[in-house]
Amino acid sequence: MARILMKGNEAIGEAAIRAGCRFFFGYPITPQSEVPEYLAKRFPEVGGVFTQAESEVAAVNMIYGAACTGTRVFTSSSSPGISLMSEGVSYIAATEVAVVIVNIVRCSPGLGGILPSQGDYWQATRGMGHGDFRILVLAPASVQEAANLIGLAFDLADKYTNPVMVIGDGIIGQMMEPVEFPEMTDPKSFKEKPWALTGAKGREPNILTSLFLDPDVLEAMNQRLLKKYRQMEATEKRWEEYNISDHMDLLVFAYGTMSRISKTAIDELKQEGIKVGLFRPITLYPYAYEAASALIEKADKLISVELSTGQMIDDVRLASKGREVAFFGRQGGIVPTPEEVKSEFLKLVKS
Numbered sequence: 001m002a003r004i005l006m007k008g009n010e011a012i013g014e015a016a017i018r019a020g021c022r023f024f025f026g027y028p029i030t031p032q033s034e035v036p037e038y039l040a041k042r043f044p045e046v047g048g049v050f051t052q053a054e055s056e057v058a059a060v061n062m063i064y065g066a067a068c069t070g071t072r073v074f075t076s077s078s079s080p081g082i083s084l085m086s087e088g089v090s091y092i093a094a095t096e097v098a099v100v101i102v103n104i105v106r107c108s109p110g111l112g113g114i115l116p117s118q119g120d121y122w123q124a125t126r127g128m129g130h131g132d133f134r135i136l137v138l139a140p141a142s143v144q145e146a147a148n149l150i151g152l153a154f155d156l157a158d159k160y161t162n163p164v165m166v167i168g169d170g171i172i173g174q175m176m177e178p179v180e181f182p183e184m185t186d187p188k189s190f191k192e193k194p195w196a197l198t199g200a201k202g203r204e205p206n207i208l209t210s211l212f213l214d215p216d217v218l219e220a221m222n223q224r225l226l227k228k229y230r231q232m233e234a235t236e237k238r239w240e241e242y243n244i245s246d247h248m249d250l251l252v253f254a255y256g257t258m259s260r261i262s263k264t265a266i267d268e269l270k271q272e273g274i275k276v277g278l279f280r281p282i283t284l285y286p287y288a289y290e291a292a293s294a295l296i297e298k299a300d301k302l303i304s305v306e307l308s309t310g311q312m313i314d315d316v317r318l319a320s321k322g323r324e325v326a327f328f329g330r331q332g333g334i335v336p337t338p339e340e341v342k343s344e345f346l347k348l349v350k351s
Contacts, residue, residue: 003178008143008168009034011179012076012102013042015150020185021072021100022048025062027055027081030114031170032104035076046184056081060088067097068208070196072154072187076102078170079120080111089163090129094210094221098157100150101135101165104173107307107333115333116170118256121311124167125285132222134229135163136236137284139255143177149282151182156236158190160228167284169307171257171335238282239291243270244298249349250276251299253292253316253325255284257335258305265342276345284312292319301348303328305341 006014013035016024024043026036036052043050053059059075066073077085082103092099103124107117124137136156140146146168153164197206212218240259243266254262259280266276277299279292296302296319303326304313310327317325328344330336 003180005176006143006179007034007174007176008146009104009173010038011143011147012150012166012173013038014181015147016074016100016154017042017046017048018181018184019072019151019154020187020190021074021154022046022187023063023066023071023073024048024075025051025053025059025066025073026075026077027053027059029078029081031106031116031173032076032078032102034173035102035104056084057088060085060092063099064088064092064095064097067092067099068095068197070193070198072098072100072158072190074100074102074154076104078104078106079108079117082120082123086129089135090131090133091210092163093129093133093135093225094131095208096161096225097208098161099163100153100157101163102150103165103167105167105169107331113333114170116257116307116335117331117333118169118258118307119309119311119331120167121284121306121308124165125287125315128165133225134232134285135165136160136232136286137165137167138238139167139282139284140172141256141259141280143172143175144179146172147179147181160232162228169256170333233286236283237286237288237291239288240278240280240282241295242266242278242280244277244295245275246298248275248277248299250274250301250303250345251295252276252278252303252305252345253281253312254278254305255281255312258307261336261338261341262305264338265345268338268342269345274346274349276349281312287315287319289315289319292316293321296320296323302326303345303348305329307331307335
């Protein structure tokens with residue numbers, strides 16, 4: 001299959017189409033605006049429906065309604081837009097319907113700026129909305145992986161009838177790389193979803209709701225969701241190990257763009273005889289604590305490298321079981337060079 005040079009945001013849109021999605025509701029915000037722009041042009045060619053909502057609040061409720069019919073649907077936004085969607089995502093999780101959400105992260109807090117960041121890690125993995133619910137979170141490190149993970153996200157959303165987020169720092173959405181796409185999936189090929197709202201001719205009406213006023217019924221719903229999240233944690237952990245050896249001077253934890261920059265620094269240090277390995281989580285939730293812990297035992301020192309003030313470091317500390325974890329990060333949209341990252345690694349190794 002031919003490789004196509006595409007911007008990350010456009011590849012995300014095309015990957016959604018290839019995965020059988022024909023509905024998108026969203027609102028433009030930099031640095032993800034190319035997703036809706038691409039779909040506005042592309043969807044009419046495949047019989048899809050694109051609607052620019054009047055706000056992110058409207059968009060999340062539109063995907064909620066569409067998901068209740070059992071169709072594949074998604075939205076995309078960036079940081080403050082995702083915050084506006086958080087209430088609706090909680091409703092979607094409680095109703096147990098499938099949606100895919102893309103967050104191309106910009107630097108914050110507040111309105112912030114349009115440059116790249118990883119400052120939404122906590123929001124995605126711990127604070128997506130009110131109540132006891134979780135969403136699966138996938139973090140690509142390239143345009144190709146972003147396209148691949150979009151297809152996986154739709155499959156996982158259907159498998160667990162739960163929201164799934166694909167989260168990328170602004171660089172992932174804006175850079176261009178060659179991409180290969182799978183063959184087109186026919187939306188008509190999906191299995192029928194007996195719970196979906198498709199009209200009640202010949203059967204009793206389905207009722208989908210997030211409102212449970214009876215405490216016993218609400219507790220049972222929470223316990224059912226918890227069982228689902230435990231299944232995710234048992235079966236859906238994904239990660240990459242890079243330059244791992246039986247003994248390492250340093251083990252680096254990074255995801256997204258920072259993992260790529262870290263790899264360049266690691267390759268240069270390898271030429272100098274310094275053993276540095278990388279653990280890259282692909283699922284931010286569930287986090288692969290057990291796999292990370294096994295590698296931590298082989299390393300003298302640990303560091304988390306992020307485009308934030310330190311958010312993933314919380315999960316690294318959980319995996320390290322009390323060991324000290326160093327941190328290096330930049331904020332405000334400043335992306336460190338491989339030389340800067342290499343310097344930080346050297347300082348830590350030699351300290």
